Amino acid sequence: MTPSDYIAVPLLVSGVMFFLAGSAGLLRFPDVYTRLHALTKSDNVGLGLIVAGLVVEADSWFVVGKLLFIWLLVLLAGASVANLITKGAMQRGTRMWTR
Amino acid sequence: MKLIQPNLRAHSSEHTSVWPLRWPGRGHWLGFLRRATLYALLWLIVVEGDLSSLWIGVPAVLVATTASTALRSPATMILHELFRFVPFFLIHSLMGGVDVAWRAVHPRMPIAPHLVEYPFQLPPGLPRVFMANTVSLLPGTLSADICAHFLKVHVLTDRRDTTSELRKLEQRVAALFGVVLPEGALE
Numbered sequence: 042m043t044p045s046d047y048i049a050v051p052l053l054v055s056g057v058m059f060f061l062a063g064s065a066g067l068l069r070f071p072d073v074y075t076r077l078h079a080l081t082k083s084d085n086v087g088l089g090l091i092v093a094g095l096v097v098e099a100d101s102w103f104v105v106g107k108l109l110f111i112w113l114l115v116l117l118a119g120a121s122v123a124n125l126i127t128k129g130a131m132q133r134g135t136r137m138w139t140r
Numbered sequence: 141m142k143l144i145q146p147n148l149r150a151h152s153s154e155h156t157s158v159w160p161l162r163w164p165g166r167g168h169w170l171g172f173l174r175r176a177t178l179y180a181l182l183w184l185i186v187v188e189g190d191l192s193s194l195w196i197g198v199p200a201v202l203v204a205t206t207a208s209t210a211l212r213s214p215a216t217m218i219l220h221e222l223f224r225f226v227p228f229f230l231i232h233s234l235m236g237g238v239d240v241a242w243r244a245v246h247p248r249m250p251i252a253p254h255l256v257e258y259p260f261q262l263p264p265g266l267p268r269v270f271m272a273n274t275v276s277l278l279p280g281t282l283s284a285d286i287c288a289h290f291l292k293v294h295v296l297t298d299r300r301d302t303t304s305e306l307r308k309l310e311q312r313v314a315a316l317f318g319v320v321l322p323e324g325a326l327e
Binding site for chain 1: 185188233244276286292294
């Protein structure tokens with residue numbers, strides 16, 4: 042392992058952990074609204090950590106810029122789509138799970 | 141959802157510049173040049189600096205610049221405020237991810253969802269949409285609907301004071317867009 046691997050690997054592994062937790066939330070949470078909480082937030086952090094890990098290993102500044110740009114686009118798409126799905130579910134009268 | 145509102149246009153009509161960023165300086169051609177520079181940089185990033193692609197890149201940059209100038213929002217971000225907003229956003233969205241990940245894998249799933257209606261002080265248009273999108277990535281909150289006068293927020297737990305946290309976020313978004321809220325600036 043090169044020195045940069047010692048920074049990159051923990052970042053990549055923790056990124057995968059967040060994707061796993063997001064998927065756990067998607068399966069375990071009781072309704073569409075709570076599931077979106079899990080998906081938008083933990084996937085955002087998971088992808089952020091994976092991008093950070095890949096930035097450490099990147100060969101050029103262009104690749105760094107491209108990775109950060111991808112994260113920004115996914116961030117924007119994720120938050121916007123979550124809002125649209127929530128709004129749609131509300132308009133169709135989907136019941137909210139409450140404790 | 142209507143993005144461009146007349147009162148906002150009046151608010152920032154004196155600024156013609158790159159959206160979503162605003163540098164000090166005036167004039168249409170200057171704004172066009174800034175946008176073109178931004179998109180040229182983006183093109184170079186996408187092709188990883190391969191200059192032989194410029195015969196496609198230059199027309200693409202010109203078309204993108206023209207389209208984005210025509211579609212630009214009347215509300216514009218202030219560049220130096222963006223540098224203050226980004227660290228805040230990174231820290232809080234990390235907290236949001238950790239919080240929901242922990243609740244998702246916890247054996248008893250400690251959640252108590254409910255709805256909060258937050259009355260907007262921000263002007264309609266981009267600032268409200270920006271706030272709604274940010275809310276969805278911060279701990280425990282998910283934007284449900286942008287209504288005429290309030291933001292409907294789905295909250296995952298009832299352990300914290302959501303309204304005062306949303307108020308703090310709204311003040312940060314207001315500062316980012318150079319809007320002064322009725323209740324005053326960020327303390």
